[in-house]
Amino acid sequence: MLELDIKAHRGQFALAASCRLVSPWTVLFGPSGAGKSTILRLIAGLDHPDQARIVLDDQLLTDTASNRHIKPGPSRCGLVTQRPALFPHISVAENIGYGITNLTSTECSQRIESTLALVGANDLSHRPVHALSGGESQRIALARALAPQPRLLLLDEPLSAVGSDARDAILSRLRTWLAEHKIQTILVTHDVIDALTTDAEVALMQEGRITALGPAADVLAAERNRLLSRLQMSQSN
Numbered sequence: 001m002l003e004l005d006i007k008a009h010r011g012q013f014a015l016a017a018s019c020r021l022v023s024p025w026t027v028l029f030g031p032s033g034a035g036k037s038t039i040l041r042l043i044a045g046l047d048h049p050d051q052a053r054i055v056l057d058d059q060l061l062t063d064t065a066s067n068r069h070i071k072p073g074p075s076r077c078g079l080v081t082q083r084p085a086l087f088p089h090i091s092v093a094e095n096i097g098y099g100i101t102n103l104t105s106t107e108c109s110q111r112i113e114s115t116l117a118l119v120g121a122n123d124l125s126h127r128p129v130h131a132l133s134g135g136e137s138q139r140i141a142l143a144r145a146l147a148p149q150p151r152l153l154l155l156d157e158p159l160s161a162v163g164s165d166a167r168d169a170i171l172s173r174l175r176t177w178l179a180e181h182k183i184q185t186i187l188v189t190h191d192v193i194d195a196l197t198t199d200a201e202v203a204l205m206q207e208g209r210i211t212a213l214g215p216a217a218d219v220l221a222a223e224r225n226r227l228l229s230r231l232q233m234s235q236s237n
């Protein structure tokens with residue numbers, strides 16, 4: 001369970017979010033500029049809040065009142081941003097192995113291989129980073145965040161440049177793997193279908209606030225109906 005109570009300002013934008021995410025897989029949905037990326041960066045500890053208390057199960061990640069926080073990095077959470085920033089001077093495999101600690105080199109190689117399989121990218125293992133396409137870079141950035149097996153994973157539109165069939169396959173494998181490893185995950189997506197097909201708990205964010213939280217079919221009922229009527233209109237034209 002992830003408990004959030006966060007207040008922050010960015011220029012004119014005010015974020016004030018208070019909620020308890022109990023589902024292991026939450027989709028954070030909302031219009032552009034609602035504050036989705038901002039809240040993920042605050043949870044990851046990369047930005048300073050005005051005030052925050054963030055607790056993951058029994059672990060206090062941030063508490064501004066007592067001035068305590070766990071520093072950003074794999075020991076706090078994994079974060080995949082919209083624009084993957086891979087290390088350009090090392091190989092794909094080395095990028096993925098970067099955050100892995102406490103494993104022998106054989107175990108580390110196995111972990112890299114199995115993580116590459118999860119994102120459907122075993123053939124990219126020895127590629128130089130500069131030779132990756134946008135979608136391939138996103139897969140490797142996702143694998144790099146998964147490899148240390150953090151307790152919390154924050155995914156900000158991680159597969160937006162990957163085609164829909166491949167994305168569905170990766171998300172489906174990922175759901176199973178995350179459940180097996182008990183990794184709580186927040187996924188930001190603009191895609192209603194991603195949220196509906198993964199049967200997610202959805203947090204709706206609008207103007208810096210969480211305005212609804214519940215099963216995708218309830219929270220996204222209006223979006224789903226809009227999508228269906230667009231499909232019907234396109235079929236009748």
Ligand SMILES: Nc1ncnc2c1ncn2[C@@H]1O[C@H](COP(=O)(O)OP(=O)(O)OP(=O)(O)O)[C@@H](O)[C@H]1O
Binds near residue numbers: 032036
């Ligand atoms: N450093 C900053 N200074 C001023 N305004 C900022 C800053 N960072 C973010 N904002 C503003 O905060 C708001 C929320 O931005 P954020 O990137 O979190 O939205 P988002 O929901 O992730 O949007 P999108 O879906 O387009 O990625 C936006 O209006 C943005 O312009």
